[in-house]
Amino acid sequence: MRAQTATWWIILKISFEERLIYRGDFALGTLMRFLPIVTQIFLWGAVFSAIEVAGGGEKRIADYTYYNMIAYYLLTTISRAFSSMPGLASGIARDIRDGTVKKYLIQPIDMLGFLLLNRVAHKLVYYLVAIVPFGLVFYLCRGFFPGWPAPEVMAAYIASLAMAFLLGFLLEATIGMIGFWFLEVNSLFFVYMLFNFFFSGHMFPIDLLPGVWGDLVKLMPLQYLAYFPAAVFLGKVSGPEVAHGLWVQFAWIVFFLVASRIALRRGVRHYSGFGG
């Protein structure tokens, strides 16, 4: 057990140092990621300006004021900083295709555990570097927020972010395992990215979707990657709905943990490696 922990610790340390090399790229990339928010601020400003409200009340779209809407977009950048796993699924599929996956099969190391530690290291370095641009942007945009939420809401928010990370990892890892059965999976990943972008709430709050569409999207696990944490912070989800949402998010994590394990086990049985 002790030896196992030491091994995992060393893997985490090496991955951490490896990722630190690209800290400049991380910082620049993070700042740039806020540029589309600037257009969103003006787009929604223009949308809200054209709405007419009888009696001069506050303008709202699906219960979002203009300030709520911008705060929502800013909060989804935090959700995405936890849940997005760039290159994970395509990396797994590539390793399977070019045979690199063999290194996990012949060494006494668990592939999913190794990849998870790699991602933890990646995220730790990312937060370490990105905290400055994030802090700057959120400070400049502080006027869009109603203030800090209550401590119990904050705790639920942090829990939903941590679970968003795990769910994002397991979901992408499971999709990456499809590479064991299909040689070319890039187009499939593109479709997943497309669905992820629209139905996770990254592009707009999913409460905007009317009727059955909104209900359907809320049945998917994708909402827990961007929408749910932001909605918890803003109080769009409150009371018993928060606890219920957190349990459903946890259930999806368990589901994809089991799915990825089964896919890995069956995939390895199906896999054929040739040459040295």
Place this chain on the structure above:
Amino acid sequence: MSTRPSYFRVLLTFLRNSLVRDMTFRANFIINTISTTSWVFMNLGFYILIFTYTPMIGAGTGWGKYQFFLFLSTTLIINSLIRGLFINNAVEFSEMIRTGTLDFALVKPIDTQFLVSLGRIEWSAIGPFTCGLALMVYSLFRVQYVPGPLMILLYVFYVLCGTAIYYSLMIAMAATSVWLGRNRTLLDFWFYITNFARYPMEIYTGTWGVPIQRAFTFVVPVLVAVNVPARLLVRPLDLRNPADVFLPLFAILATIGSLVMSRWVFKLSLLSYRSASS
């Protein structure tokens, strides 16, 4: 016999070769076309959703639902031209500089910028291009204004100007790989900059909006790339209105300026290029 290559014939060869390659991997081509087209439909869905809550993008701007769809169709057409003709080549150009394979392009008896800009054409961009055209025709039937033949000719001209402005920015950014070694982030930067041009310029108002509008009109002229042609489809050109005269004239100047500037950056980058091989 002239040793000068026929650029038109070379371009036709690029088009044919790329099509042959795409048809060799037909399933991949079909899936690519479907995925890029789905992206268009998802985006369209987002704007349809927005217009269920508002009658217009910006109070009093005139960008109602179908006027905005004409704007969107222009964005789609310009973006698919860029995607089909240049994006892959710009990414490849950065890689050529990094790996040293640009040597092979330099020794060919043809203009290097032409060769690296158009060598590989992505035919799957025809999907979003067709969607853009279809959306334009549909929206034109819905708006009150019918543009005449001159307006349509001007529209085509300004779409080409917009494409040239986007291309110039992209190739200049790709050329900076010579000094930076690797510039994936800079190409991302191109996407983020052109993101400002996805909406009508009237949305940029107020203390922060006006400087942004001016910067992306006069310094990096991406805002004129889509706004000028799209306006031609939405309402008649009023020559008594200074904005209707100034902006189209400025767009021509901006196109020439962008092309000259990008050519200068490109040539400068070639002068600084040192092959990566031994």
